[in-house]
Amino acid sequence: MTFKLMKLASQSQLSSWLPSIHPQVWIFAIGRFLSEVGTGFTLFYAPIFFVNQLGLSATSVGVALGSASISGIVGRIVGGSLADSEYWGRRRTLLLATAISAIASLVLAATDNFTSLVIGSLISGLGIGFYWPAAEAVVADASQIDNRRETFAIARLADNLGLAIGIVLAGFLISIIGSYRWLFVIDAISFMVFFGVVYVGISETEQQQIEESEKTEHFAAWMAVLSDRRFLVYIAVNIFFTIYISQIHSTLPLYFKNFVLIESSAKGFTETTISGLFAWHLVFAIICQLPVTSILKRCSHTLALTVSAIFWAIGFGLIWVSGMAPSHHLAWVTLALGVFAMAIVSYTPSAASLVTELAPENQRGVYFSINALCWAVGSFIGHPLGGWALDQPQIITNTYWLGFILSVAIAVVILQYLNRILAE
Numbered sequence: 001m002t003f004k005l006m007k008l009a010s011q012s013q014l015s016s017w018l019p020s021i022h023p024q025v026w027i028f029a030i031g032r033f034l035s036e037v038g039t040g041f042t043l044f045y046a047p048i049f050f051v052n053q054l055g056l057s058a059t060s061v062g063v064a065l066g067s068a069s070i071s072g073i074v075g076r077i078v079g080g081s082l083a084d085s086e087y088w089g090r091r092r093t094l095l096l097a098t099a100i101s102a103i104a105s106l107v108l109a110a111t112d113n114f115t116s117l118v119i120g121s122l123i124s125g126l127g128i129g130f131y132w133p134a135a136e137a138v139v140a141d142a143s144q145i146d147n148r149r150e151t152f153a154i155a156r157l158a159d160n161l162g163l164a165i166g167i168v169l170a171g172f173l174i175s176i177i178g179s180y181r182w183l184f185v186i187d188a189i190s191f192m193v194f195f196g197v198v199y200v201g202i203s204e205t206e207q208q209q210i211e212e213s214e215k216t217e218h219f220a221a222w223m224a225v226l227s228d229r230r231f232l233v234y235i236a237v238n239i240f241f242t243i244y245i246s247q248i249h250s251t252l253p254l255y256f257k258n259f260v261l262i263e264s265s266a267k268g269f270t271e272t273t274i275s276g277l278f279a280w281h282l283v284f285a286i287i288c289q290l291p292v293t294s295i296l297k298r299c300s301h302t303l304a305l306t307v308s309a310i311f312w313a314i315g316f317g318l319i320w321v322s323g324m325a326p327s328h329h330l331a332w333v334t335l336a337l338g339v340f341a342m343a344i345v346s347y348t349p350s351a352a353s354l355v356t357e358l359a360p361e362n363q364r365g366v367y368f369s370i371n372a373l374c375w376a377v378g379s380f381i382g383h384p385l386g387g388w389a390l391d392q393p394q395i396i397t398n399t400y401w402l403g404f405i406l407s408v409a410i411a412v413v414i415l416q417y418l419n420r421i422l423a424e
Contacts, residue, residue: 022142024202025151029158031197032135035098036159038190040166041173041183042105044253044278048271049180051254056114058254062387064117065250068125069380073373075129080369083134084362090141093134094198101127102191109184125376127191132372137364138202140356148356149349153293156348157286164282171275225366230421231358235374237305237414240407241347242378243385244312247404248340251386252319253278259390259397260322260329273330281337289345296346301357302419304350306412311343313408320401323394 050061079097082088104124111117135155143151170183225231256277257268269277296304318336322329351371359367389400 020147021151021154025139025142025154027197027201028135028138029155031194031201032155033158033162034197035190035194036162037166037169038105038187038193040163040168041170041190042108042187043163043249044167044274045170045174045180045183045271046108047250047254048257048274049183050111050117052257053180054112054117056117057387058390059384059387060114061117062250062384062390064114064121065387066380066383067118068121068128069376069383070125071122072125072129072376072379075126075131076133076369076372076376077129079130080133080365080367080372082130083137083365083369090134090138090365091198091202093130094138094202095195097127097129097131097134098191098195098198099127100130102188102195103127105184105188105191109181109188129372129376132375133365133369136352136355136368136371140352140359140364140368141361143356148353149293149297150290152349152352153289153345156345157289160282160285160289164279164286167275167282168279171272171279174271174275225363225370228358230418231355231367231370233414233418233421234354234358235370237411237418238351238371238374239377239381240411240414241305241308241312241351242375243382243407244316244378244404245344245375246379246382247386248281250383251390254390255319255323255397256333259394260333269330269333277333277337280334281341284338285341285345288342292342292345293349296350300419300422301350301354302415302422304346305354306415308343308346308350309408309411309415311339311346313405315339315343316401316404316408320398323398323401 047058047061047065050056050064051058056064075097079093082093082096083090100123104120104127107116107120107123111120139152139155140148173182174180253274256274257271260268296307299307315336318332318339322332322336325332355367355371356364386400389397392400
């Protein structure tokens with residue numbers, strides 16, 4: 001009897017963590033997981049490859065990776081309109097995005113100079129630009145008000161799980177074959193697999209099947225979004241978060257490799273150690289995603305984002321300590337990446353849910369398009385800024401992280417203003 005009661009309690013608790021999720025979300029999450037395994041092969045190793053093996057400067061690599069934001073802006077604007085179009089829709093936009101991303105990965109696999117790196121980055125940015133508005137709209141369409149944050153959390157859980165597995169496998173692959181180029185080939189294959197999942201398993205969402213008379217013309221839709229004061233204030237603060245995330249993807253791997261020196265060897269972390277660190281970061285995010293989402297569900301979106309901002313400040317402070325401390329560098333970095341994981345899982349479901357609530361159903365693609373533009377702007381600012389900082393003397397590079405702590409104060413002020421106008 002006791003065992004049966006415990007089993008029933010366990011099942012009840014599990015159902016509370018995983019509310020009724022639309023089947024299409026689970027299929028889409030599987031596709032995202034498989035794709036992110038491939039992305040994990042390249043995301044954190046690309047800067048190391050281009051700087052340490054191709055011999056490009058950290059600044060030029062930052063500029064090249066940041067150039068993806070230029071094409072990404074175009075992709076997000078066009079992709080948002082296509083996702084809302086009854087003649088094109090979410091599904092076809094996703095198919096186009098995954099095909100372009102596969103081509104970009106193959107171009108990057110063949111890169112041997114700055115020019116080809118920029119070309120590959122521009123193609124990659126276009127694919128990413130087409131992808132995010134449609135991807136977020138698919139999840140938003142399949143969610144309900146009472147489970148919206150959990151639905152987005154499931155999608156992010158799939159992303160993080162795939163990235164974690166990809167990072168670990170990439171570390172082992174590099175240690176065995178020593179070639180970074182195969183990582184990009186594997187990434188291209190993962191996008192092709194994702195294309196197949198979308199083609200077979202994803203259908204156009206019901207919200208897209210609406211009368212032409214009810215649809216807003218694309219230009220008018222963009223004008224309506226740009227006149228939404230609440231949304232624009234959110235966009236302003238969201239750019240801060242995307243700049244922070246860009247540092248994890250591009251600046252930190254190279255910082256750990258070249259600047260955080262192990263006292264016993266006076267050398268930076270090995271690729272295997274870096275792989276383990278970012279795998280830890282993502283595994284911890286996976287563990288925390290649903291519990292943190294459940295806890296913050298009781299809070300307003302702005303309070304959840306404020307919690308995330310505070311975690312970002314703490315994390316950047318720990319990165320600064322890791323570069324300045326005389327010992328225990330690995331411990332400081334491990335702790336910092338754990339805090340960054342908490343910052344991300346606090347941020348992503350609440351941010352996406354807030355956009356969904358602000359956007360009319362027939363304009364979700366456009367709203368998520370502008371939301372995705374924040375990521376392009378964040379990368380455009382964050383990648384070159386991080387590359388510049390890594391090319392400076394050690395003292396400037398280490399102090400660089402303190403500037404982000406100060407920026408968090410600005411973000412929190414904007415969030416308090418957003419909270420006030422949302423209540424009006």
